[in-house]
Amino acid sequence: MTTDPHRARPRHLLQSRAAWAPDGGIGAATGPVVDMGEFGSYAGPHRLIAAENAGEQVRLTWDDGATADFHRLWLRDNCACADCRHPQTRERTVKLVDIDEPGRPSVSADADGALTCTWADGHVSRFDPNWLRQRRPGMETDAQPTPRLWTAARMADGLPSVDHHAVMHSDDGLRQWLDALTRDGAALITNGPTDLNEVVRVAERIGWPRETNFGRHFDVVSKPNPNNAAYTAIRLEPHVDLPNWQRSPDFQFLYCLENEAEGGESLLVDGFAVAGALAQEDPEAFETLCTLPIDFRFQDSGNDIRFRAPVIGRDPDGTLREIRFNNWIRDAQPMHPETAERFYRGYRRFWELLRDPRYMIRFQLKPGCMMAFDNLRVLHGREEFFPNTGKRHLQGCYIDRDLVDSRLRVLERS
Numbered sequence: 001m002t003t004d005p006h007r008a009r010p011r012h013l014l015q016s017r018a019a020w021a022p023d024g025g026i027g028a029a030t031g032p033v034v035d036m037g038e039f040g041s042y043a044g045p046h047r048l049i050a051a052e053n054a055g056e057q058v059r060l061t062w063d064d065g066a067t068a069d070f071h072r073l074w075l076r077d078n079c080a081c082a083d084c085r086h087p088q089t090r091e092r093t094v095k096l097v098d099i100d101e102p103g104r105p106s107v108s109a110d111a112d113g114a115l116t117c118t119w120a121d122g123h124v125s126r127f128d129p130n131w132l133r134q135r136r137p138g139m140e141t142d143a144q145p146t147p148r149l150w151t152a153a154r155m156a157d158g159l160p161s162v163d164h165h166a167v168m169h170s171d172d173g174l175r176q177w178l179d180a181l182t183r184d185g186a187a188l189i190t191n192g193p194t195d196l197n198e199v200v201r202v203a204e205r206i207g208w209p210r211e212t213n214f215g216r217h218f219d220v221v222s223k224p225n226p227n228n229a230a231y232t233a234i235r236l237e238p239h240v241d242l243p244n245w246q247r248s249p250d251f252q253f254l255y256c257l258e259n260e261a262e263g264g265e266s267l268l269v270d271g272f273a274v275a276g277a278l279a280q281e282d283p284e285a286f287e288t289l290c291t292l293p294i295d296f297r298f299q300d301s302g303n304d305i306r307f308r309a310p311v312i313g314r315d316p317d318g319t320l321r322e323i324r325f326n327n328w329i330r331d332a333q334p335m336h337p338e339t340a341e342r343f344y345r346g347y348r349r350f351w352e353l354l355r356d357p358r359y360m361i362r363f364q365l366k367p368g369c370m371m372a373f374d375n376l377r378v379l380h381g382r383e384e385f386f387p388n389t390g391k392r393h394l395q396g397c398y399i400d401r402d403l404v405d406s407r408l409r410v411l412e413r414s
């Protein structure tokens with residue numbers, strides 16, 4: 001297995017202009033020739049000039065000489081006619097299991113430069129040439145830009161930020177903010193109102209908040225009988241929220257309503273950047289944190305929510321997927337002494353790097369400002385604050401990555 005810690009998994013599923021731009025250049029684009037029942041754009045300048053059967057494939061040639069082979073069953077399965085794809089829902093209605101083996105179609109590049117396939121049972125499928133071109137074998141229809149990992153030096157001028165009014169009232173503002181959030185893993189909204197539950201209204205610009213045992217949203221204040229460290233006034237080490245859940249929240253929003261108390265500066269650190277640094281500096285420690293399952297657990301009078309996973313999560317190809325670092329809800333798990341030796345050595349070094357001022361940024365969140373971050377990548381924390389010097393009130397909520405990515409794709413349509 002290859003392990004390149006710097007190959008953080010691109011989170012951002014926004015279709016990239018580069019992958020979709022008509023390669024004939026701006027101005028050469030034409031509208032679709034065939035309605036493929038598709039919201040995404042497939043305008044493009046290309047026409048098919050040839051189509052021929054080649055064994056089980058249909059070989060297509062476009063007007064610039066590009067060629068590609070499509071399996072005949074793929075073509076039958078992806079027919080976009082009204083019988084095969086629901087005209088309103090745009091979902092597939094053709095069921096290959098219910099139709100006769102379609103055989104090899106007779107194919108042609110028709111007068112519009114589209115592909116026409118006539119099947120053995122007489123069914124006719126037409127395909128837009130540029131839609132097919134986007135879906136050539138090997139193409140990525142959801143191209144994923146690489147996340148921009150950061151250090152404190154790179155964020156010296158502060159997090160990317162967008163004005164609250166722009167986020168709430170313009171698609172451009174919302175897109176700008178979500179683009180920064182998904183690439184940098186953290187972004188601010190500034191100059192907002194200090195109204196209760198504004199954090200939920202921001203989330204509703206995207207979709208729906210993700211509910212947890214802390215509710216649809218939560219109030220970060222110093223409470224008399226806290227069930228969580230955030231509800232005290234103590235310093236919070238950099239952490240991710242809810243690693244004790246199988247599906248930890250993807251994004252977290254923290255909206256500042258009042259911040260008059262002394263202390264309480266917010267801390268953020270790009271966990272993927274730090275994991276990469278650990279891999280460079282101490283590959284053995286990195287490997288331990290990637291492979292040793294750790295128990296996380298939240299318990300209060302009504303809940304006992306547990307999950308076991310390594311501190312650093314990788315995909316099978318070695319790209320970083322998630323960080324699960326939260327010291328106060330790490331459970332007291334049985335551990336062989338030799339395992340404990342390895343674990344505590346790696347854990348300490350990772351923790352030291354997370355605290356390292358080369359990586360950690362620190363700032364005072366102002367009332368009317370909201371910080372948003374990728375909870376599985378960017379760790380957050382705060383300095384101790386002193387409740388008797390003034391009020392401090394933040395409201396938070398979570399939102400799923402699916403909704404963030406979806407909102408970006410929809411914004412990208414226009």
Ligand SMILES: [Zn+2]
Nearest residue numbers: 079081083084
């Ligand atoms: Zn059809």
